[in-house]
Each structure stands twice: as structure tokens, then as C-alpha cells.
Amino acid sequence: xxxxxxxxxxxxxxxxxxxxxxxxxxxxxxxxxxxxxxxxxxxxxxxxxxxxxxxxxxxxxxxxxxxxxxxxxxxxxxxxxxxxxxxxxxxxxxxxxxxxxxxxxxxxxxxxxxxxxxxxxxxxxxxxxxxxxxxxxxxxxxxxxxxxxxxxxxxxxxxxxxxxxxxxxxxxxxxxxxxxxxxxxxxxxxxxxxxxxxxxxxxxxxxxxxxxxxxxxxxxxxxxxxxxxxxxxxxxxxxxxxxxxxxxxxxxxxxxxxxxxxxxxxxxxxxxxxxxxxxxxxxxxxxxxxxxxxxxxxxxxxxxxxxxxxxxxxxxxxxxxxxxxxxxxxxxxxxxxxxxxxxxxxxxxxxxxxxxxxxxxxxxxxxxxxxxxxxxxxxxxxx
Amino acid sequence: xxxxxxxxxxxxxxxxxxxxxxxxxxxxxxxxxxxxxxxxxxxxxxxxxxxxxxxxxxxxxxxxxxxxxxxxxxxxxxxxxxxxxxxxxxxxxxxxxxxxxxxxxxxxxxxxxxxxxxxxxxxxxxxxxxxxxxxxxxxxxxxxxxxxxxxxxxxxxxxxxxxxxxxxxxxxxxxxxxxxxxxxxxxxxxxxxxxxxxxxxxxxxxxxxxxxxxxxxxxxxxxxxxxxxxxxxxxxxxxxxxxxxxxxxxxxxxxxxxxxxxx
Numbered sequence: 001x002x003x004x005x006x007x008x009x010x011x012x013x014x015x016x017x018x019x020x021x022x023x024x025x026x027x028x029x030x031x032x033x034x035x036x037x038x039x040x041x042x043x044x045x046x047x048x049x050x051x052x053x054x055x056x057x058x059x060x061x062x063x064x065x066x067x068x069x070x071x072x073x074x075x076x077x078x079x080x081x082x083x084x085x086x087x088x089x090x091x092x093x094x095x096x097x098x099x100x101x102x103x104x105x106x107x108x109x110x111x112x113x114x115x116x117x118x119x120x121x122x123x124x125x126x127x128x129x130x131x132x133x134x135x136x137x138x139x140x141x142x143x144x145x146x147x148x149x150x151x152x153x154x155x156x157x158x159x160x161x162x163x164x165x166x167x168x169x170x171x172x173x174x175x176x177x178x179x180x181x182x183x184x185x186x187x188x189x190x191x192x193x194x195x196x197x198x199x200x201x202x203x204x205x206x207x208x209x210x211x212x213x214x215x216x217x218x219x220x221x222x223x224x225x226x227x228x229x230x231x232x233x234x235x236x237x238x239x240x241x242x243x244x245x246x247x248x249x250x251x252x253x254x255x256x257x258x259x260x261x262x263x264x265x266x267x268x269x270x271x272x273x274x275x276x277x278x279x280x281x282x283x284x285x286x287x288x289x290x291x292x293x294x295x296x297x298x299x300x301x302x303x304x305x306x307x308x309x310x311x312x313x314x315x316x317x318x319x320x321x322x323x324x325x326x327x328x329x330x331x332x333x334x335x336x337x338x339x340x341x342x343x344x345x346x347x348x349x350x351x352x353x354x355x356x357x358x359x360x361x362x363x364x365x366x367x368x369x370x371x372x373x374x375x376x377x378x379x380x381x382x383x
Numbered sequence: 384x385x386x387x388x389x390x391x392x393x394x395x396x397x398x399x400x401x402x403x404x405x406x407x408x409x410x411x412x413x414x415x416x417x418x419x420x421x422x423x424x425x426x427x428x429x430x431x432x433x434x435x436x437x438x439x440x441x442x443x444x445x446x447x448x449x450x451x452x453x454x455x456x457x458x459x460x461x462x463x464x465x466x467x468x469x470x471x472x473x474x475x476x477x478x479x480x481x482x483x484x485x486x487x488x489x490x491x492x493x494x495x496x497x498x499x500x501x502x503x504x505x506x507x508x509x510x511x512x513x514x515x516x517x518x519x520x521x522x523x524x525x526x527x528x529x530x531x532x533x534x535x536x537x538x539x540x541x542x543x544x545x546x547x548x549x550x551x552x553x554x555x556x557x558x559x560x561x562x563x564x565x566x567x568x569x570x571x572x573x574x575x576x577x578x579x580x581x582x583x584x585x586x587x588x589x590x591x592x593x594x595x596x597x598x599x600x601x602x603x604x605x606x607x608x609x610x611x612x613x614x615x616x617x618x619x620x621x622x623x624x625x626x627x628x629x630x631x632x633x634x635x636x637x638x639x640x641x642x643x644x645x646x
Contacts, residue, residue, distance in 0.1 A: 278455055279492030283506035283558060284482035286474075293505060298496050 063088040064353075070095070075344035090342075090350040097336045101354070104172010104327045113163070114175050117154045120147055121182065129369060131376065144186070155179070168246035172327030174358065176246070180253055180318040180328065185311050187254040192261025193300075197291065199262065200269055210262070217259035222320055225252045230324040249321040257314045264306035268299030301377055308370035312363045329355055405464070406431045406562050406593045407452055412461035414447060414617075421447050422458065423617040429562075434594045436604040436625075439614035440640060445597045448614070449564045452595070453484040466561055482510060485555030489567040491547045493539040499526065499550050500535040503557045511558065518557070525553040529583050545576030549583050556587075563587065565596040601645060605629065613637045 024030055036046045067088030069078045076082045078090035094101070103114050124147040127139035152158075155175075157165035171179070198210030217225065229252030233243055243251075272295050280290040300307070322331035333351040336342070407429040414422035421444045429435055437445045450456040451463060454470055454477045463470045465480045494502050503522035507513040513521075526532045529549035531542075539547055548568055555563060565584065569577045581603050588594055588607040598604070604611050604625055611628040613621045613636070621628070621637045629645070632638045 275488060275490050275492040276494065278486075278488065279494065281455060282453055282481060282484075282486035282488075282492075283554070284478050284510045285506060286478055286510075289509050293509065294494055298494075301496065 069346075072096075075340075075342045075347060078342075078344040078346045078350075087344075087346045089353055090344060090346045093336075093342045093344075093347045093350055094354045096342070097351075100336055101173045101329060101332050103175050104332055105170040106166065106172065106175065107170065110164070110166060113154045113166075117151050117175075118178075120150050120154070121178070131373070148186075151179075168244050171246065173332040174329050176321075176326060177315075177318055177329045179246075180250060180321055180326075181315045183250050184253040184257045184314045184318065188257035188261045188310070188314065189307070191254070191258040193265050193296065195258060195262035196265035196269060199266060214259045214262050217255055218263070222253075222256050222317055223323055225256050226320060226324050228252070229255075245324075246326060249324055249326055253314070253318065253321065256317075257310065260310050260313070261307065264303050264310055265299065267306065268301075268303035269295065271302050272299050304370050304374055304377075308366055312366055315362060315366070316359060329358065404431050405429070406433070406466065407595070408462070408464040409448075409451075410462040410464075412448075412451065412458045412463060414444075414451065414456065414458045414460075421617050422451070425461070425619060427612070427619065429593065429595060431561075431593055432591045433609045434588050434607050435596065435610050435612060436608040437595065437597045437612045437614060438599060438601075438604070438640075439612075439620075443614040444617040445612075445614045446566050449566060449595050449597055452562075452564060453481050453486055455486075478510075482558060483561045484564060485558060485560035485562070486564045486566065487548070487551050487555060487568045489571050491539070491544075491551045491571075493547055493551055493554070495539050498536050498538055499531075499542070502539065502550060503554045506554075507557050522553070522557050525556045526550070528556075528586075529553045530579075543576060544572045545579045548572065548576075548580045552580075552583055552587070562593045562595070565594065565598065567597050567599075569598065569600055599644060601629070613640060615640070 024033070037043045065088075067086055069083070069087055069090050069092050072078060072090075072092035073096075075093075077092050078087050080087055099108075099111070103111050106114055124139070124143040127133050127136070128143050133139060153161075153163060155166065155171065156168065157163045159165060195210050195214055198206045199214060201207050201210070226249050229248045230245070233248050233251065237243065276294055276298065277290065280294040285293065319328055319330045322328050322334075327335075333355050337348050337351045405428055407427070409425050409427045412422055412425040413420070423444075425448060437449065439445045447456055451458045451470075452465060458470075466483055468476055468480055470477065470480060493499075494505070497505065500519060500522055503526065504515065504518040507518040507521065508515055523532055523535065526535055529552055531546055531549055531553075534542055534546060534550070539550065542550065552563075552568075568584070569580050572580060577600070581600060584594070584596070584603065585607055594607075596603070596608075608625045610622055611625050612619055613628075613632075613634070615636050621632060621634045623633075628637075629641065632641055
């Protein structure tokens with residue numbers, strides 16, 4: 001009687017060749033099946049989304065490109081009754097007014113100064129954000145010391161070296177948007193860190209002051225802060241001292257952003273285990289060194305998404321300074337679109353579409369950058 | 384042995400205080416966590432070059448006791464004198480003492496955002512103001528001593544627990560400490576990694592480092608300790624040389640404890 005008995009011993013004599021996977025495991029077809037049609041719900045969602053994109057994308061493309069008007073001298077180029085066709089975005093209007101959107105009423109013959117400012121700022125930003133850049137310590141000095149001074153001289157004027165004064169009242173457009181958000185961003189991070197540290201301090205007075213500043217600033221709307229900065233700030237100051245009308249909302253925005261930043265940073269500080277503090281203390285590091293070398297680098301890394309979120313929010317919130325009479329981008333769009341020369345229905349939307357595209361690409365850039373930094377930091381720690 | 388400090392005779396300890404040979408002196412130290420009396424009248428004198436092993440059940444205050452020595456915990460009553468300097472609220476003095484007292488933790492407490500080398504050079508550079516080059520040289524020397532020089536440019540997260548703990552020991556040694564405190568250095572390790580860390584500690588002991596070790600590794604205590612201390616309920620219950628401590632424990636609690644951990 002023969003019974004199948006399992007093989008008791010086995011020794012491999014030949015190695016198995018590695019074979020290419022079947023088409024259902026790897027390759028584009030497999031990807032589509034795996035990611036788009038893996039089950040009934042997934043398939044339904046895919047179909048729904050495809051229909052939605054089909055419904056929304058062509059009209060957007062049509063509005064932005066195919067029906068858009070690119071050239072023209074005045075509103076008649078963008079009106080249906082004169083062109084005889086449906087009109088999408090009136091880019092002719094944006095192109096015609098782009099200098100106004102960029103500089104506001106900044107004197108035309110001095111516009112090389114804001115241009116140079118944009119360049120100076122761009123160099124600083126690239127130097128700071130490019131993690132492998134040479135001499136980053138020098139870059140930090142440039143960004144935090146040279147850029148502010150140069151910017152002030154360039155934009156506001158420095159008669160001693162031949163740069164005539166330009167009152168802030170004529171600044172406008174993207175220039176003001178960039179100035180307000182850059183000041184807000186550059187001030188809010190360090191001040192926010194200090195407020196967050198203060199709020200976690202063991203010294204009761206310091207803690208109380210920080211809690212009051214944070215909760216008060218966070219507890220009122222930005223518009224209120226701006227109005228207060230605009231109308232109440234001069235009241236607090238000694239007589240004879242006037243604060244520039246652009247500086248007032250700058251202070252308000254910086255304060256407001258700092259309070260939000262403080263809470264974001266505090267979240268990061270709370271995530272650092274006690275052992276990190278103890279490890280640092282046991283080596284004899286003083287409190288400032290412990291915070292600077294050990295705690296803050298880790299805490300800030302954890303909250304990069306929150307920090308960038310705050311920056312993006314701040315960048316868009318700068319549009320609110322138009323309420324206290326500052327000509328930021330939105331305000332210039334507003335005043336340009338009611339110009340009788342460019343009276344056409346499509347002009348209204350085109351100006352806002354331009355502003356939306358500008359804001360979108362700036363915010364998307366920040367978001368993209370923060371994600372690339374996160375990926376890089378994660379990679380350097382695990383690897 | 385010259386150290387005759389004991390529970391019952393704190394006065395003797397005081398009168399014998401010869402400052403150069405005493406590394407750590409605790410006199411009538413008390414500590415409370417809120418209402419809870421964690422340390423009760425601790426009197427202990429550790430001489431230079433001495434190796435003390437502290438054992439006891441969890442919650443007995445042994446970790447708290449050694450954490451008081453570098454002021455990670457604050458004592459509320461009594462005196463702690465480290466290297467001739469008394470621990471007070473004076474922050475400068477605390478930082479000075481911490482420079483001289485190395486500590487190794489149960490969970491390593493390496494800095495995960497810095498490489499192994501940076502972990503080791505940070506304090507020498509920024510606390511001792513040592514030039515970067517010298518600090519790196521010293522760090523490599525100690526990393527070689529704990530047998531992981533090839534890991535210098537990795538991050539702590541890429542190392543095994545045993546390797547991390549050896550880095551933590553090297554990091555402390557880079558500050559050239561007079562006294563090393565170990566707070567359950569092997570408790571968080573996988574069994575096969577305990578030996579590599581203990582070997583490092585044994586070699587450190589053989590070089591004459593003053594060590595206070597909280598551990599349950601009784602083999603280590605037998606091998607290197609000059610004295611073994613048993614703590615319970617925040618008090619030093621029994622203290623003796625390892626031979627006598629293990630073969631002839633006096634106190635009932637000690638007998639019970641040893642009966643449970645030595646099989």
C-alpha cells in the first residue's frame with residue numbers, strides 16, 4: 001500500500017530565476033485597476049469625479065483662455081455688443097493696468113525702486129529657503145538686517161543718497177501686499193516663539209503677560225485689531241509723534257499673526273518629551289541653549305504645517321488692510337474696475353480672477369515648499 | 384573601607400567630611416511630590432572612585448534620589464554637596480555641577496534631530512566652549528571606546544537600543560565628568576543588548592570612574608559595586624558591600640526583595 005508521505009528533507013540544487021511580474025501586478029494598467037476601479041465604491045467615485053471634471057474644466061479653460069480677450073485699448077474690446085461673441089476673461093484690462101496692480105500710485109519714474117526691492121527681497125527669500133545654499137549664516141544676516149534697511153531706503157526714500165522721499169500713501173497693489181505680509185511673516189515667527197516660550201514659563205508674571213497678549217489678540221477679529229491700530233495707536237503715543245498710516249496696520253497684522261503663531265509653536269513645544277529637556281539639562285546646557293539647540297528645532301519641525309498654514313492665512317488676511325484705507329492688491333483691483341474707460345461686465349470678474357490667480361500661486365508655492373522641507377527632514381532623520 | 388556613612392549616624396558623616404575625597408554627600412535629604420514623601424532622610428556619602436549600585440522596588444525613590452544629585456529633581460530639605468559645591472537654587476552653580484556630573488537615562492534621551500557626532504559635540508562646544516575640531520576628536524575617541532565609531536554620522540533613530548545607550552554614555556563622557564549617574568540604563572533594552580551596555584559600564588568602572596547606578600542587574604552589582612544600597616519607601620533600608628549584601632541580607636524587606644529577583 002503506497003501512502004503519500006510528505007517530503008522530509010530538501011536541498012536546493014538550482015536557484016529560481018527572477019521573472020517579470022504579470023501585467024495585472026505592475027505597469028500602468030495595473031495602476032489604473034488598483035487605484036481607480038478596485039471596487040464598486042471606488043469605481044463609482046471615479047466615474048463621478050470624471051463627470052465633475054468634464055463638467056467644470058472646459059468652461060474654466062474657455063473662460064481663462066479660449067474666450068478671453070488679450071488685446072484692446074478700452075472696455076469696448078471686452079463687451080459682447082462690440083465683439084459680437086461671448087467674452088471670457090478680459091486680460092486686456094489686466095495687461096493695461098498691470099503697473100497699477102503692481103505699484104499702486106507709486107511715481108512712474110521711480111518704479112525702478114520697487115523693482116529693485118522685489119529683487120533684493122527675492123534674493124533674500126531664495127537664500128533663506130534654499131536649504132543647501134552656500135553661507136546660510138550670511139544669508140540670515142542679509143535677510144533680517146540688510147533686506148529691511150535696503151527696502152526702507154528704496155521704498156520710502158533716503159534723500160542723503162539721492163533717493164527722494166515717497167509717501168506711503170501712494171504705495172499700492174502687490175507692492176503693499178508683499179510689504180505687509182513680509183513684515184507680518186518675519187515678525188510673527190520670532191515673536192510667536194517668544195510668546196509661546198513665555199506662556200510655558202515658570203515665572204508667573206511672564207506667563208500672565210503672554211497669556212493676556214495671546215488671548216486678547218486672538219480673541220478679537222483682525223478688522224478690529226486694524227481699526228484699533230489705526231485710530232487708537234496714535235492716542236497712546238506722546239503728542240507730536242505720528243505713526244505712518246501704513247505702519248499702523250503693519251503693527252496690527254504683526255501682532256495678530258504673532259498670537260496665532262504662538263499657539264502653533266506651543267503645540268510643538270508640548271509634543272517634545274520631557275526626556276529631551278532632561279538630556280539637555282544633564283549636559284549642563286542653560287535654558288536659552290537648551291531651547292535653541294534641542295527643543296525649538298524639534299518643536300518647530302513638528303509644526304511646519306501649522307506655521308505655513310498661519311503664513312498662508314496671514315498672506316490672504318493682508319487684504320483686510322484695504323479697510324483702513326491702504327491700497328493693497330484687492331483695493332487697486334476695486335478702483336481699477338470702476339474706471340469708466342474699462343466699463344465692461346467681464347472686466348469686473350477679470351480683475352478678481354487676476355487677484356485670485358496671484359494669491360493662489362503665492363499660497364500654493366508656500367504649501368509646496370513646506371511639504372518639500374517636511375519630506376526632506378523626514379528623510380534625513382530616518383534613512 | 385573609609386566610608387562609614389550609614390543611616391543611623393549622619394553626624395559621623397559630617398565630622399569626617401574631607402572635601403577632596405568625597406564626590407557626593409547627601410545629608411538628611413527629604414523630598415515630597417505634592418503630599419507624597421518620596422525621599423525620607425537620605426544620608427549617603429560617595430567617595431571618589433566608588434561604584435554604588437542602588438536597587439529596590441519601583442516607586443522606592445531610587446531614581447528620584449540620583450536625579451536629585453544633578454538637580455533634575457529639587458530636594459526640599461537637607462543638603463546635597465557634589466564635588467564640594469552645595470546644590471542650591473543658584474542656577475549658575477547647578478549648571479556647574481551638571482557639567483561635572485554625567486547622566487545616562489533609561490530611555491537614552493538622545494537628540495533625534497542631530498547626528499551621533501553632533502549629539503556628542505554639542506555640549507562640549509556650547510557649554511565648555513571647546514573648538515569644534517577638538518570636540519569632534521574627543522567625541523570620536525569616546526565613540527571608539529564604546530565601539531561604534533562607524534555610526535558617527537547616522538541619526539539616533541537608525542541605531543539599535545543598545546547602540547543608542549552606548550552613544551548616550553559616550554555623550555556624557557565627552558564632558559569629562561567626575562561622576563556618572565545611571566538611571567536604569569538597561570531597563571528599556573532588548574535582552575540581547577543588555578550585555579553590550581553593561582560591558583561598557585564595567586570597563587568604565589575599571590578605569591576608576593565614580594559611578595552611581597540604579598539597576599536591577601544584580602550580576603553587574605556583584606561584579607563592580609563597592610557598595611549596594613537597597614531602598615524602599617523613600618528610605619535607604621540596607622547598605623553593604625556586595626558580597627555581604629547578597630549572601631547575608633539583614634533587613635526583612637531586603638531578604639524578601641532579593642528572594643524575588645534572584646532565582
